[in-house]
Amino acid sequence: MEIIPLQKETAIVAINYQSIAQKLKQARELQSIMVETVSEDTGITVDRIHFIEVGQVRPSGDEVLILANYYRHDLRDFLDDKRPAPFEQTDLLYRRHGNDFSPNDRRSIQEFLYLCEIESELESDLDIKKLRFPFSPQGKYYKGHGENAARALRVFLGYAPNEIPRNLFADFRKIGCHVFRRRLENSDISGLYIEHPIAGHCLLVNYDEDIYRQRFSVGHEAAHAIFDSSDSVVVSFRQREGRYSEADLKEIRANRFASCYLMPPDQLPSVSTWTTDQAVHWAQQFRVSTESLSYALMEAKLIDKRTAQVIRSVKVHSSEKIDPEAPESLTDRQKERRLELLKRGLSTYYVNLCFEAHQRDLISAGRLGEAFLADHAETREISILFGRAIQYDA
Numbered sequence: 068m069e070i071i072p073l074q075k076e077t078a079i080v081a082i083n084y085q086s087i088a089q090k091l092k093q094a095r096e097l098q099s100i101m102v103e104t105v106s107e108d109t110g111i112t113v114d115r116i117h118f119i120e121v122g123q124v125r126p127s128g129d130e131v132l133i134l135a136n137y138y139r140h141d142l143r144d145f146l147d148d149k150r151p152a153p154f155e156q157t158d159l160l161y162r163r164h165g166n167d168f169s170p171n172d173r174r175s176i177q178e179f180l181y182l183c184e185i186e187s188e189l190e191s192d193l194d195i196k197k198l199r200f201p202f203s204p205q206g207k208y209y210k211g212h213g214e215n216a217a218r219a220l221r222v223f224l225g226y227a228p229n230e231i232p233r234n235l236f237a238d239f240r241k242i243g244c245h246v247f248r249r250r251l252e253n254s255d256i257s258g259l260y261i262e263h264p265i266a267g268h269c270l271l272v273n274y275d276e277d278i279y280r281q282r283f284s285v286g287h288e289a290a291h292a293i294f295d296s297s298d299s300v301v302v303s304f305r306q307r308e309g310r311y312s313e314a315d316l317k318e319i320r321a322n323r324f325a326s327c328y329l330m331p332p333d334q335l336p337s338v339s340t341w342t343t344d345q346a347v348h349w350a351q352q353f354r355v356s357t358e359s360l361s362y363a364l365m366e367a368k369l370i371d372k373r374t375a376q377v378i379r380s381v382k383v384h385s386s387e388k389i390d391p392e393a394p395e396s397l398t399d400r401q402k403e404r405r406l407e408l409l410k411r412g413l414s415t416y417y418v419n420l421c422f423e424a425h426q427r428d429l430i431s432a433g434r435l436g437e438a439f440l441a442d443h444a445e446t447r448e449i450s451i452l453f454g455r456a457i458q459y460d461a
Contacts, residue, residue, distance in 0.1 A: 151264035187266035213323030234391035286325030
C-alpha cells in the first residue's frame with residue numbers, strides 16, 4: 068500500500084494525528100487484541116492499521132469512528148486531547164494485575180467503563196441528582212472504619228435498624244456509584260473498583276457469582292469507593308469473607324463494611340443451638356451466603372468455629388434467591404432475557420435511563436443501540452422486553 072507521509076497531507080492541522088495514533092494503539096494493546104483480529108472485525112487492512120498506529124498515515128474520519136466504536140471508546144477520547152479518557156487507570160490496572168485478566172475480560176472491563184461513562188453523561192443530561200455521603204474515617208482501626216461507615220450509610224439512606232437492604236445496587240447508585248454486573252472469565256475475581264476520570268466511582272461485580280455473593284461483592288467495592296478512591300483502581304479477589312491477612316487492611320475494612328451494611332451486628336440472631344435449617348433461614352433473611360453469615364456471627368462472638376462449620380455446611384438453594392433486577396413479576400422468558408442482559412452489564416437502571424434519554428430526544432435511535440452494545444435487531448428486542456418505544460428518524 069502507498070504510505071503518505073504526514074507532513075505532506077493537507078488534512079486539518081488542528082487535529083493531533085500523532086496523539087490519535089498513540090491512543091488507538093494504546094486502546095488496542097490494553098485490550099490485548101491482535102492487529103489481525105481488528106482487521107478481520109473492522110474491514111480495515113492489517114497494513115493500514117499498522118501504519119496508522121505508528122503515525123505513518125493519517126486515519127480517515129470514518130476509520131477513527133469505526134475503531135473508536137470497536138474499542139468501546141467515545142470518539143472524543145481520540146480527537147480531544149483535553150478530554151480525560153481512562154487510559155491511565157486501565158494501564159495501571161493491567162500493570163498491577165495483567166496476568167489475572169484474559170483478553171475477553173479486558174474487553175469486558177473496557178465495555179464496563181464505556182457504559183459507566185454513558186450512564187454518567189445521561190444522568191447529567193437528565194438532571195438526576197446524586198446524594199453525597201459525607202463520611203470521613205477517624206483513627207487507624209480499619210474494621211471500625213467499615214462498621215461506622217456502614218452504620219452511617221444505613222441511617223443516611225433512611226433504613227430502620229432492623230430493615231434489611233433489598234437492592235444494594237440501587238443503594239450505591241444513589242450515592243453516586245456506577246454499578247454494573249458483568250461476567251468475567253476469571254472466577255477468582257469478585258469485583259473491581261475504578262475511579263474514572265469522567266464518570267467517577269465505577270463498581271464492577273463479577274456476574275459469575277450467585278446473587279447473594281454479588282450483594283456482598285457490591286458492598287465490598289462500594290467501600291473501596293468510600294475509602295480508597297485515591298488508589299484509582301482496586302481488584303478484589305474471591306476469598307472467604309474474613310480470611311484476608313492482617314496486612315490487607317483495606318480489604319478487611321471493605322469486608323467489614325459489606326458485612327455490617329447487610330447484617331448490622333445488633334440485628335444478628337442469638338441462637339442457643341444452631342441447626343442447618345436455622346442457618347438457611349437466617350441467610351435467607353439477610354440475603355447473604357451462609358459463609359458470610361457465619362463470619363458475621365463469629366465476629367460478633369455469637370458462635371464458635373465448630374458452629375460456623377455447621378452453618379457453612381448448607382447453602383440457600385439458588386431457586387430461592389431473589390435478584391432485585393429481575394423481579395418475580397416477570398415471566399420466565401422475560402426474566403431469562405433480563406438476566407442475559409445483566410450478565411453483559413446492561414442493568415435495568417441503565418437500560419431505562421437510556422430509554423428515558425431517547426424519549427426526551429437526548430440521544431438518537433442509533434446512539435441508543437451503541438449504548439446497548441447492540442445492533443438494530445437486538446435494540447428493538449430490548450425495547451419490547453422493557454415495554455419502551457424507539458423513535459426512528461424520518
